[in-house]
Amino acid sequence: MTQxxxxxxxxxxxxxxxxxxxxxxxxxxxxNEVIGLLGVNGAGKTTTIxxxxxxxxxxxxxxxxxxxxPTNPAARIHIGATPQNIEFPExxxxxxxxxxxxxxxxxxxxxxxxxxxxxxxxxxxxxxxKLSGGQKRRxxxxxxxxxxxxxxxxxxxxxxxxVEARKLLWEVIKEYKNKGKTIFLTTHYLEEIEQIATRILxxxxxxxxxxxxxxxxxxxANSKLAKVSFECGTQCEFDNFNSIDSITKNKTNxxxxxxxxxxxICELVNNNIPFSNLQIKKExxxxxxxxxxxxE
Ligand SMILES: Nc1ncnc2c1ncn2[C@@H]1O[C@H](COP(=O)(O)OP(=O)(O)OP(=O)(O)O)[C@@H](O)[C@H]1O
Numbered sequence: 001m002t003q004x005x006x007x008x009x010x011x012x013x014x015x016x017x018x019x020x021x022x023x024x025x026x027x028x029x030x031x032n033e034v035i036g037l038l039g040v041n042g043a044g045k046t047t048t049i050x051x052x053x054x055x056x057x058x059x060x061x062x063x064x065x066x067x068x069x070p071t072n073p074a075a076r077i078h079i080g081a082t083p084q085n086i087e088f089p090e091x092x093x094x095x096x097x098x099x100x101x102x103x104x105x106x107x108x109x110x111x112x113x114x115x116x117x118x119x120x121x122x123x124x125x126x127x128x129x130k131l132s133g134g135q136k137r138r139x140x141x142x143x144x145x146x147x148x149x150x151x152x153x154x155x156x157x158x159x160x161x162x163v164e165a166r167k168l169l170w171e172v173i174k175e176y177k178n179k180g181k182t183i184f185l186t187t188h189y190l191e192e193i194e195q196i197a198t199r200i201l202x203x204x205x206x207x208x209x210x211x212x213x214x215x216x217x218x219x220x221a222n223s224k225l226a227k228v229s230f231e232c233g234t235q236c237e238f239d240n241f242n243s244i245d246s247i248t249k250n251k252t253n254x255x256x257x258x259x260x261x262x263x264x265i266c267e268l269v270n271n272n273i274p275f276s277n278l279q280i281k282k283e284x285x286x287x288x289x290x291x292x293x294x295x296e
Contacts (some may be wrong), residue, residue, distance in 0.1 A: 002190055004030045004031050005028045005029065005030055005105065006029055006030065006031060006065070006066055006078075006150060006151055006182060007024050007027075007028070007029040007052060007063070007064070007065050007066075007151070007184075008027070008028050008029075008063065008064040009025050009026060009027040009028075009051075009061065009063055010026060010063070010064070010107050011024050011026060011047075011060065011061040011062070012023070012024070012025045012026075012027075012051065012058045012060070012061035012062075012063060013025070013058060013059045013060040013061055013178065014044070014047055014051060014056065014058055014059050014164070015059045016205075019263040020206045020208075021044040021046055021206060021255075022044055022047065022048065022051075022058075022206055023150070023201075023206040023207060024061070024207075025207070025208060027091055027201075027208065027211075029151070029182065029184060030182070031150075031180065031181075031182055032177065032178050032180050032181065032182060032198075032274045033182050033183075033184075033198050034173060034182070034183045034185075034196050034197050034198045034199070035182075035183070035184045035185070035197065035198070035199045035200070035201060036185055036186070036187060036193040036197040036199070036200045036201070037049075037184065037185070037186045037201045037203060038186070038187070038188075038190065038193075038200060038201065038202050038203070039186075039202060039203035039204055040204070043203045043204055044203055044206070045155070045156075045186040045203060046084055046155055046186070048082075048186075048203065049081070049153050049184070050183070051063060051070075051185065052065065052070060052137045052153060053070060053079065053081055053153060054069065054071035054072075054075075055074070065078075065079070066078055066150075071239055076148050077105070077106070077147075077149075077150050078150040078151065079150070079151050079152070079153065080143070080144040080145055080146070080147050080149040080151075080152040080153070081117060081144055081152065081153040081154070081155075082137075082140040082141055082143070082144040082153070082154050082155065083140070083155055084141075084155040084156050084159070085187075086136045086137065086140045088128035088136070088139075089128075089129075090129055090131050092126075092127065092128055092129075092141055093124070093125055093126065093127055093128065094120060094124050094125070094126055094128055094131070095125060095249065097139065097143065098111050098114065098115070098120075098124075098143070098146065099111065101143045101147070102147070103175070104147065105146070105147030105148065105149070107147075107148050108146055108147050108148050109145065109146055109147075109148050111146070114142040114145065114146050115142070117145075117168070117172055118138045118139070118141055118142040118165075118168065118172075119138060119164075119165065119168065120135075120138060120139060120142060123135050132159045133159075133160035134161055134162055134165060136160070136210050137157070137159065137160045137161055137165070138161070138165060141154070141157060141172075149181075150181060150182065151181065151182040151183070151184065151185070151187070152181070152182070152183050153184050154183065154184070154185040154186070155185070155186050156186050156187055156188070157169060157185055157187070158187060158192070166192070170192060170195065170196055173185075173196050174196055177196070177198075189262065194214055194217075197214055198213065198214070198254030199211070199212070199213060199214075200212055200213075200214060200217050201215075216252060219247065225245060225257045225258065225259060226257070226258055226259070226261040226280055226282045227255055227256070227257055227280070227281045228255070228256045228257075228258060228261055228264050228278070228279070228280050228281075229253065229254065229255045229256075229277075229278070229279045229281075230253075230254055230268075230275035230276065230277055230278040230279070231252050231253050231254075231276050231277045232252060232254060232273060232274060232275050232276070233252055233274070234274065236254060236273050237271075238256075238271075239280055240267070240271055241264070241267045241271070242263070242267070243258045243259075243260045243261075243263040243264040243267055244256050244257070244258055244264065245257045245258055245259065254275075261280050261282070265278075265280075284293075
């Protein structure tokens, strides 16, 4: 196994019937990474996490979690996870579930610390199946971290969380990373991931089409289109321009798309275009992601 690697996919393929979900994927996850896995609905993010957790078997290839098969209890003792759809057993209270999961790990965090971190105080004596969606999510997150595992897998962890709980979660993830631990998460909230991820993966059509640092992804975003809009009372001619990808005109309002907004502004000035109300809108990470998804 590659040094420092805690999870390894070797030529992994996964099909459901004839449907290909993952094809020939090679992937290494190392200590102290915060990895965000992104992809459109149905891209295969949950399936990927299930393969990592040993909850699904690959159709081909080999997965090593801490050098072992992910179903091996000796590997699983180092992981924590929260699934996308949370279900708890009937009749058990929040406090009881916390104690039960806590007892399975050799070096867990104090239960009280998890209660405070994830704001569980007000529903400790409530039956877990009766909790609201957001409360269930908070409990599931506390359970993912409680064992002080080396890697935590979070499948769309912010689903159902209010703004405050989301902030809390990102703080917990940051803190956890600072302890040298690894987090692997799927999410649709790209702007949030931008703040915490050390690496971003995009899954599309059975393949990881981008495996980049946040800076790398931002470069992709920056090299993508910007929209430059302005008003101009006279008819503009753009024949001398080298920087324009497309032109849209609506009465006196022009919208130009460009991969180089700086050059476009210079060309506007050099060609004495009498523009006003100039606005430049660069693509954000989210639209870069969507364009990657579209294969642009
Ligand atoms: N057990 C299963 N049997 C058959 N098909 C499945 C099974 N589980 C998932 N799929 C299919 O595999 C594809 C990938 O599903 P998956 O849940 O991994 O996507 P996802 O990227 O997590 O989607 P979302 O963002 O909507 O949660 C989907 O087309 C789904 O219908």
